[in-house]
Amino acid sequence: MKIDLHSHTHCSDGLLSPTELVLRAVEKGVNALAITDHDTVAGLAEAKQSITEQQLPLQLINGVEISTSWQTFEIHIVGLNIDPTNAQFLQNLATQQQRRLERAEEMSHRLAKHNIPDVLPAVLALANGAALTRTHFARHLVNIGQANSMNNVFKKFLGRGKIGYVANSWVDMAEAVQWIQAAGGEAVLAHPLKYKLNTKWLKRLLADFAAANGDAVEIISPQQTPQQRRDLWALCQEYQFTASVGSDFHQPTTWNELGKNLYLTDDVKPVWHHWPLAQVAGNAF
Template sequence: MKYDLHSHTLCSDGVLSPAELVARAVERGVDALAITDHDTVAGLTAARQAINQQQLALRLINGVEISTRWQQLEIHIVGLNINPDCPQFLARLASQQQQRLERAEEMARRLAKSQIPDVLPAVMELANGAAITRTHFARHLVNIGKASSMNDVFKKYLGRGKTGYVPSNWVEMAEAVQWIHDAGGVAVLAHPLKYKLTTKWVKRLAEQFAAAGGDAMEIISPQQTPVQKRELWALCQLHGLTASVGSDFHQQTSWNDLGKNLYLTDDVTPVWHNWALN
């Protein structure tokens, strides 16, 4: 089976609807897909309805990606097989959404001081009720010609230390792991090489994530090398974590797509090794 356990819809900062995402997953040969929108489970019902209505050969994993705080850094934790109807979990995600709104308001205020007015209404329109992320801000700034690309936006305006950057006040990483467990799920450290940490700090992150009760770590994404995969799997073995795979799909690009390059060798213990759908 081909698994992709990290993907996004327009319920957060992806560009496809839940129905479009599951259809694309089937086109790409994915057998099991986790939808892991940022701090929301809003897309899961529509995705499951689309699978049932279209009789798609796809197993949907209930997921979420929680933004957390660790050592003054923003670290993302994916929750897999969570109960999306758990009232306590939904209330906790709502607190994250409130943090997102407050952060967006401050980002817009700072950009206005730099002669970029009326950003928040435009961003809210782009988000259309979805979880607001910096990606929405980046898309808007590209749309109005303030930058040539999404990467350019982060270099000029939204990256750490830039005009529109606002430090996050997310839940602590260890607490988010507990949230996921309380909702019946498995906690996965997302894309550990994307945080631009030194090798020493990646090792420290993996160690403290495991100490907090974390269950697995993403060791494969479309752009990771075999050497990087082996190094991350060694960290998993050291700290008793299983391995997860995920494209972190937001939209199709030349370097990323659902299910792309997501393979594990036989010496690796996958996060799904004891799941009933295996």
């Protein structure tokens, strides 16, 4: 069974619609897919409807990816099997969306001071109601010729210490774990190697995540080496986490794909060990 528990649609910073995403997942042989847009569950209803109407052989896991603050770092926590209709959870996500808008306004203001005007209206139009991210800014700056690639935008304008960078004011990591679990879900530390922490700081992050009653760590991503996967699983065992897998898919590329290389070895206890994944159907569970 091919399982992918981290993906994005155009409801945040992905390029595919929820319908396009689930169709691509089926095309790539994925059996169970979590849609985990940034601080929003807006894409889940369309995805579920498409799976049901088209009778797709795909099991949808209701998910979200919450941006959080820990120490001086932005840490992403994926929520799996959350109840997307939970009123308090939706209210909590709304506070995150307001933070995103406030950050976008300040980013636009700073870019304007460096002779790049009118960024916010263009970014809002590009996002078209989606959760605002720096990716939307990067796409716009490429579109207007300020850089020739997304990576160069972050190096020149949006990375830490650059002219358009604004420090985040996200929810505390431990509080985000509480949000997810109160909505019936399990909290997963997303892509731990992307934060570029040394071993000491990574262990500190995992210890604090354990103290916050986090559930699992995403130990498998497409770009990781086998040794990195083994090292992450050893840390999971040390802190008693289960393991999750996710492509963090945003758009079709030559280096990343839904469900690609997301395998676990037999000695690893997956986050889904108690889920009814054997019953692949069109309904979320």
